[in-house]
Amino acid sequence: MDAKGVFEILVREHAGMLRVYLRSAVHDAAAVDDLFQETMLTAWRLIDRFDSSRPFGPWLRGIAGKLVLAWRRQHAALPRLCDAAALEQLDVRLSEVQRLPGDTLDEKLDALRRCVAALPDHYQAALDGRFREQLSPPEIAQRLQLNLETVKKRLQRARAMLLDCMLGKLAALEGDG
Amino acid sequence: MNADDMPMTNDDAPRPLDELAGGMLDEQTTLEAAAMESLSVDERRRLVDLQWIDALLTHGAPAEVAAVERSVANVLAGLEDRAKPRSAVVRGDRVDRRRWLPAISLSSLAAAALLMIALGFWWQRGSQQAMAMVERSYQAALAPRDRTYEVTVVRTNGSMRPIKASLTVRGGDKFLFEQRGPLGGMYRLGNDGQGYWFIPPAGSIVRAETDAFLPAWMRRTSTDLPHLQVSTLLARMRDYYQLQRLPDEALTAGGPQLSHLRAVWSAGRLRPSKHGRTPPEEVELWADPVTGVVEQLVLTLPIDAGRQRAHTVTLRLVEEKTLGEEAYRAETYAPDRESVMAPGE
Numbered sequence: 001m002d003a004k005g006v007f008e009i010l011v012r013e014h015a016g017m018l019r020v021y022l023r024s025a026v027h028d029a030a031a032v033d034d035l036f037q038e039t040m041l042t043a044w045r046l047i048d049r050f051d052s053s054r055p056f057g058p059w060l061r062g063i064a065g066k067l068v069l070a071w072r073r074q075h076a077a078l079p080r081l082c083d084a085a086a087l088e089q090l091d092v093r094l095s096e097v098q099r100l101p102g103d104t105l106d107e108k109l110d111a112l113r114r115c116v117a118a119l120p121d122h123y124q125a126a127l128d129g130r131f132r133e134q135l136s137p138p139e140i141a142q143r144l145q146l147n148l149e150t151v152k153k154r155l156q157r158a159r160a161m162l163l164d165c166m167l168g169k170l171a172a173l174e175g176d177g
Numbered sequence: 178m179n180a181d182d183m184p185m186t187n188d189d190a191p192r193p194l195d196e197l198a199g200g201m202l203d204e205q206t207t208l209e210a211a212a213m214e215s216l217s218v219d220e221r222r223r224l225v226d227l228q229w230i231d232a233l234l235t236h237g238a239p240a241e242v243a244a245v246e247r248s249v250a251n252v253l254a255g256l257e258d259r260a261k262p263r264s265a266v267v268r269g270d271r272v273d274r275r276r277w278l279p280a281i282s283l284s285s286l287a288a289a290a291l292l293m294i295a296l297g298f299w300w301q302r303g304s305q306q307a308m309a310m311v312e313r314s315y316q317a318a319l320a321p322r323d324r325t326y327e328v329t330v331v332r333t334n335g336s337m338r339p340i341k342a343s344l345t346v347r348g349g350d351k352f353l354f355e356q357r358g359p360l361g362g363m364y365r366l367g368n369d370g371q372g373y374w375f376i377p378p379a380g381s382i383v384r385a386e387t388d389a390f391l392p393a394w395m396r397r398t399s400t401d402l403p404h405l406q407v408s409t410l411l412a413r414m415r416d417y418y419q420l421q422r423l424p425d426e427a428l429t430a431g432g433p434q435l436s437h438l439r440a441v442w443s444a445g446r447l448r449p450s451k452h453g454r455t456p457p458e459e460v461e462l463w464a465d466p467v468t469g470v471v472e473q474l475v476l477t478l479p480i481d482a483g484r485q486r487a488h489t490v491t492l493r494l495v496e497e498k499t500l501g502e503e504a505y506r507a508e509t510y511a512p513d514r515e516s517v518m519a520p521g522e
Binding site for chain 2: 004007008011015016019020021023024027029032036041044076077078079080081085086089090093094097105109112113116117127130132133136137152155156157159160162163166167
C-alpha cells in the first residue's frame with residue numbers, strides 16, 4: 001500500500017472526530033464541509049511534518065483549528081464561541097473522548113448513548129426531534145403538542161444533564177487511568 | 178440505569194448560561210461581541226462544553242452519518258488530483274509505510290484494503306454516475322419516511338416455492354420485517370432504533386443490541402431469510418461493489434422510467450461473515466431518478482451447497498406511508514409476552 005493509501009485509511013479513521021470538532025466550533029454545515037476538506041488536503045500536503053510517534057488526531061485538529069480561526073475572522077457575529085481558547089478546550093475534550101472504550105468513534109459514543117438513555121423520557125423525546133429528526137424547536141413543539149418555551153427548556157436541560165453525565169464518565173476514566 | 182450514570186432530576190430550571198447556549202445551538206441566535214466578552218471564564222468554558230455536547234449529539238443523526246461519508250469521498254477525490262508529497266516519492270513507499278503503520282488499527286487496514294479495491298474500480302472505470310445514483314438512493318433511504326417493500330425470496334434456483342415477506346423501513350435505523358411461517362404463524366424481526374428484536378410465532382420476544390445473534394437464531398426457528406436494511410445494503414454497494422450504470426428502465430409497461438444499475442461484488446472472494454452471512458454477489462437497483470427512492474432491488478446470493486438458502490431476493494416498493502413509532506416496537510405485536518436477551522448479549 002502506498003502513502004496515499006495509508007493516508008486514506010487515516011482520513012476514514014479520523015473523519016468522524018474531525019467533524020465533531022468542526023461542528024462544535026462552526027454552526028454552518030457548508031462551512032464544516034469546506035473546512036473538513038481543506039483540513040484533510042492540508043494535512044496531506046504537510047504530511048512530512050507529522051511526527052509519527054504522536055497521535056494523528058490532535059495534529060489534524062491543530063491544522064483544523066488554524067483554518068477555523070481564519071474562517072472566524074471573516075465572520076462577525078456567530079452562534080458559536082470559537083476563539084483560540086475554545087478550540088483548545090475542544091481539542092482536550094476530543095482527546096478525552098478518544099480514550100473512551102471502543103475502536104471507532106461510534107463505539108466510543110456508547111457512553112453518550114447511555115447518558116441519553118438515562119434521561120427521563122420527555123427529555124429524550126425532545127432530543128429525538130432535535131437531533132434524529134432534525135426538527136426546529138417550533139416543529140418539535142407541534143409534534144409533541146407542547147408549548148414552545150417548554151420544548152426550549154427541555155432541550156437546554158437535557159443538554160446540560162448530558163454534559164454533566166459525560167464529564168462524569170470522562171472523570172471516572174481519568175480516575176481509572 | 179448504569180451505576181456510573183448520573184442521577185437525573187428534571188425539576189431544576191436551566192441556568193441563564195444554558196438558556197443562552199440553547200438560543201445559540203437550537204435557534205442559531207448570534208452572540209454580540211460585547212455579550213461574549215461579558216462572560217466569565219467559567220461561563221465561556223461551559224458554553225464551549227455545551228457546543229461540544231451538541232456536536233456529539235449531531236454526530237449520531239442519520240444526515241450527519243451521510244455527511245461524514247460524503248466528506249470522506251470528497252477528500253479522496255481531491256487526493257486523486259494532488260501529487261504525492263515530494264519526500265514520499267524520494268524515499269519510496271517502503272519508508273513511508275513504516276512511518277505510518279503504528280497509528281493504524283489492523284481492522285481499519287483490512288477494511289480500507291477492501292474499500293480501496295472498490296475505490297480503484299470506481300475511478301478506473303469512470304463510474305461516478307453510478308456512484309452518484311447510489312449516493313442519492315442512500316440519502317433517500319436515510320430520510321425519516323416509512324416505506325414498505327414486498328420481499329420475494331427464491332431458493333434453489335426456483336425449484337422450491339418462493340417465499341413472500343414484507344419489509345418496512347424508516348431511515349437508517351428502524352425496520353420491521355414480517356414473514357408468515359410454513360404453519361401460518363407470523364415471524365417478526367425489527368429494530369426500534371434502540372436495539373433489535375425478534376418475535377417467533379410463540380414464545381418470548383428475543384432482544385439484542387446487535388444483529389449478530391440473528392442468523393443462528395433464525396436458522397433454529399426455520400426462518401432462513403436474509404434480514405435486510407435498505408440503507409445498509411446501499412452503503413455496502415457503495416463501498417464494496419463495482420457499479421455499472423445501465424439504461425433507464427420501467428418496471429411495468431407504461432410505468433415511469435427509472436434509473437438502473439448493477440453492482441458486482443469486487444472486494445475479494447465472497448466469504449460468509451463471522452456471523453454466517455454471505456453478501457450478495459450481485460445487486461440490481463432501480464430508483465426514482467429525481468428523489469433517489471429505491472423502487473426495486475434484486476439481490477443474487479451465491480448458491481449454497483445444500484441448496485436450502487435464498488438465491489435471489491427481490492424488494493419491491495409497494496407503498497410510502499406515515500407510521501407511528503409503535504410500528505417498530507416489539508410490544509405492539511406481542512403486548513403480553515415477556516422479553517429475553519439473546520444468548521451472548
